[in-house]
Amino acid sequence: MVATIRDVAEKAEVSIATVSRVVNQNPAVSDATRQKVLDAISVLNYTPSQIARRLSLGRTQTVAVVLPSFFTRPSYVERLRGIQDVLTKSEYDLVIHTVDSPVQIEGYFTTLSHPSRVDGVLFISLPPTKEYVEQYLPTGAPAVLVDGNHEQFSRVMIDDRHGGRLVTEHLVKLGHRRIAFLSDFLNTPYYISMQLRFEGYREVLKTAGIPFRPEYHVEGAHARLEARELARQLLSLDDPPTAIFAASDTQAIGVLDAARSMGMRLPEDLSLVGFDNIRDAEYLNLTTVHQPLYESGVQGAQILLSMMKNPAKPIQVVTQELSLIIRSTTGPVPETGVSS
Amino acid sequence: MVATIRDVAEKAEVSIATVSRVVNQNPAVSDATRQKVLDAISVLNYTPSQIARRLSLGRTQTVAVVLPSFFTRPSYVERLRGIQDVLTKSEYDLVIHTVDSPVQIEGYFTTLSHPSRVDGVLFISLPPTKEYVEQYLPTGAPAVLVDGNHEQFSRVMIDDRHGGRLVTEHLVKLGHRRIAFLSDFLNTPYYISMQLRFEGYREVLKTAGIPFRPEYHVEGAHARLEARELARQLLSLDDPPTAIFAASDTQAIGVLDAARSMGMRLPEDLSLVGFDNIRDAEYLNLTTVHQPLYESGVQGAQILLSMMKNPAKPIQVVTQELSLIIRSTTGPVPETGVSS
DNA sequence: CTGAAAGCGCTAACAA
DNA sequence: TTGTTAGCGCTTTCAG
Numbered sequence: 001m002v003a004t005i006r007d008v009a010e011k012a013e014v015s016i017a018t019v020s021r022v023v024n025q026n027p028a029v030s031d032a033t034r035q036k037v038l039d040a041i042s043v044l045n046y047t048p049s050q051i052a053r054r055l056s057l058g059r060t061q062t063v064a065v066v067l068p069s070f071f072t073r074p075s076y077v078e079r080l081r082g083i084q085d086v087l088t089k090s091e092y093d094l095v096i097h098t099v100d101s102p103v104q105i106e107g108y109f110t111t112l113s114h115p116s117r118v119d120g121v122l123f124i125s126l127p128p129t130k131e132y133v134e135q136y137l138p139t140g141a142p143a144v145l146v147d148g149n150h151e152q153f154s155r156v157m158i159d160d161r162h163g164g165r166l167v168t169e170h171l172v173k174l175g176h177r178r179i180a181f182l183s184d185f186l187n188t189p190y191y192i193s194m195q196l197r198f199e200g201y202r203e204v205l206k207t208a209g210i211p212f213r214p215e216y217h218v219e220g221a222h223a224r225l226e227a228r229e230l231a232r233q234l235l236s237l238d239d240p241p242t243a244i245f246a247a248s249d250t251q252a253i254g255v256l257d258a259a260r261s262m263g264m265r266l267p268e269d270l271s272l273v274g275f276d277n278i279r280d281a282e283y284l285n286l287t288t289v290h291q292p293l294y295e296s297g298v299q300g301a302q303i304l305l306s307m308m309k310n311p312a313k314p315i316q317v318v319t320q321e322l323s324l325i326i327r328s329t330t331g332p333v334p335e336t337g338v339s340s
Numbered sequence: 341m342v343a344t345i346r347d348v349a350e351k352a353e354v355s356i357a358t359v360s361r362v363v364n365q366n367p368a369v370s371d372a373t374r375q376k377v378l379d380a381i382s383v384l385n386y387t388p389s390q391i392a393r394r395l396s397l398g399r400t401q402t403v404a405v406v407l408p409s410f411f412t413r414p415s416y417v418e419r420l421r422g423i424q425d426v427l428t429k430s431e432y433d434l435v436i437h438t439v440d441s442p443v444q445i446e447g448y449f450t451t452l453s454h455p456s457r458v459d460g461v462l463f464i465s466l467p468p469t470k471e472y473v474e475q476y477l478p479t480g481a482p483a484v485l486v487d488g489n490h491e492q493f494s495r496v497m498i499d500d501r502h503g504g505r506l507v508t509e510h511l512v513k514l515g516h517r518r519i520a521f522l523s524d525f526l527n528t529p530y531y532i533s534m535q536l537r538f539e540g541y542r543e544v545l546k547t548a549g550i551p552f553r554p555e556y557h558v559e560g561a562h563a564r565l566e567a568r569e570l571a572r573q574l575l576s577l578d579d580p581p582t583a584i585f586a587a588s589d590t591q592a593i594g595v596l597d598a599a600r601s602m603g604m605r606l607p608e609d610l611s612l613v614g615f616d617n618i619r620d621a622e623y624l625n626l627t628t629v630h631q632p633l634y635e636s637g638v639q640g641a642q643i644l645l646s647m648m649k650n651p652a653k654p655i656q657v658v659t660q661e662l663s664l665i666i667r668s669t670t671g672p673v674p675e676t677g678v679s680s
Numbered sequence: 681c682t683g684a685a686a687g688c689g690c691t692a693a694c695a696a
Numbered sequence: 697t698t699g700t701t702a703g704c705g706c707t708t709t710c711a712g
Contacts (some may be wrong), residue, residue: 354698354699355698355700356699357698357699357700357701358697358698358699361697361698369697369698370697373697392704394704395704395705395706396703396704396705397703397704526711543710616702673712
């Protein structure tokens with residue numbers, strides 16, 4: 001029913017090899033024959049079968065991106081968009097796979113990245129398993145980590161610990177000493193980045209001679225609602241923090257709402273810093289750390305493209321710049337604060 | 341370098357047909373041989389080539405979803421997630437294509453949906469072009485419209501006009517007569533849905549004997565920031581509306597901010613209704629119309645799956661239920677309002 | 681500049 | 697229950 005290369009060859013009265021040549025822009029075809037072929041193609045409304053082409057070429061012309069199933073989050077969407085934008089311009093198809101449990105990760109890391117399925121893989125915010133590293137990385141399709149950090153992978157990453165320091169230093173400089181840290185659960189396989197931010201936070205406290213107070217560290221699911229509750233909890237302490245460092249903007253927004261519902265004004269009564277600089281952060285005038293989300297996708301995809309073109313290429317590591325964006329949710333520590 | 345079916349056959353000392361049988365769970369294989377093959381497979385770490393399989397089967401085992409390039413919006417992401425969730429459980433790969441200009445749509449509708457590339461196509465919020473309908477729909481891969489409405493397509497849709505009525509009736513019932521409508525630009529190829537909501541709005545006004553006031557209809561880009569400006573404009577009129585119907589929750593949130601920044605309280609000073617019931621709407625306690633976004637993806641994908649299984653299947657149309665979710669941003673018209 | 685033919689890795693009759 | 701074989705639609709030597 002659908003025209004094949006053979007139909008075109010027949011109609012143009014040439015061989016299928018010639019048709020293949022004109023389709024692939026091979027210059028070794030006379031203008032006359034080329035025209036005949038082109039005509040036949042348009043008459044028959046012919047499109048080459050990608051599948052056949054791929055089998056013949058021995059490549060799938062497809063790259064997979066694997067990411068946690070809550071790709072609903074703004075940060076994943078942004079990264080995905082970056083990837084999508086560069087892949088669209090290439091000859092590669094993009095297929096998306098989501099994983100939601102650590103056990104599933106295992107499976108995906110192995111079967112998915114098998115050369116029979118894809119020519120390359122992008123992992124977003126997912127740490128590779130040891131099995132994958134040992135068994136598939138050496139022989140399998142090239143892989144790159146976006147928002148991940150593993151010596152044996154090409155990757156684009158940020159210095160999360162540094163980010164944690166940036167935020168905390170800013171707050172300390174403003175005179176805050178009661179600084180809380182609100183984040184995801186730190187003990188999940190996904191969020192090593194959060195742990196690093198936490199470490200940066202603690203480092204700066206230490207340097208500033210501020211003792212770490214466990215009650216100032218709260219964890220919960222990565223969502224506004226949960227963050228709001230955690231913030232209420234924090235702000236209801238006998239000796240509440242004067243500043244909150246939320247490990248993501250999404251969570252910072254929850255804090256914002258909690259503060260607002262408790263009648264507090266920012267930055268007069270409370271200072272707040274987020275992380276990521278998602279759209280809403282700008283909109284809400286939230287002080288935050290900017291990390292290039294969209295660009296991380298773009299760069300990851302570009303690195304992958306280059307690795308697929310030249311498999312001998314050495315590991316490439318891109319560390320993206322972080323910058324503190326000071327907006328209106330941070331200010332000097334309130335005068336009225338009871339000094340601890 | 342990678343094991344093929346032939347390697348397995350050799351190692352197991354059987355024919356490739358037998359290997360193919362065990363791989364495809366064909367019961368006509370003795371347990372003994374099956375075991376031999378299975379062993380060989382695991383020793384060689386064999387995975388069948390999907391490409392070869394597809395070529396042989398004459399199917400691509402791939403479905404494409406085509407959507408506007410701003411898939412960054414919560415509503416698209418939700419729909420996409422629904423599609424992804426059902427496809428993950430099937431044997432189909434999902435490839436994503438975005439289009440950003442009407443001219444690109446044209447191209448995608450034709451080349452993309454060509455049978456050589458995909459077995460099925462899902463279009464999200466994209467109206468099919470006449471060319472596509474005439475040339476490709478009859479012979480090409482089955483297609484379904486998610487959030488679209490066209491007689492010749494299977495589709496899952498909502499009654500947007502009805503949604504517009506629901507909102508407006510609610511407002512009218514509360515006593516409002518100065519009701520504004522804030523939306524995307526109505527004259528783009530994408531948002532027919534917005535136009536229908538607008539029509540629903542006007543119908544109810546008419547029924548209620550409320551003349552339509554052009555200055556109460558404002559349009560702008562689909563974003564919080566733009567909506568905030570539009571709302572300010574609306575609220576600064578000499579005779580400002582007492583209620584605003586925002587055609588999407590995202591825009592409603594912009595209105596919320598505008599009102600708040602002008603010192604207005606909701607619903608005392610202003611009533612506000614959104615549309616979609618995205619996560620944030622619940623979080624912000626926004627009165628809105630719930631439309632099953634995630635489910636639209638699920639259903640669209642299921643319909644497509646059934647069409648691919650049985651191409652003779654007639655067109656399936658699912659109209660999803662809409663429901664008005666009354667939360668805290670709507671209330672009776674303020675007493676102090678100057679009656680018009 | 682053009683054509684013949686082998687082969688990419690698999691599936692599915694058809695035979696045995 | 698198993699093997700043989702003919703494709704699927706294309707790319708790519710190798711000859712001419």
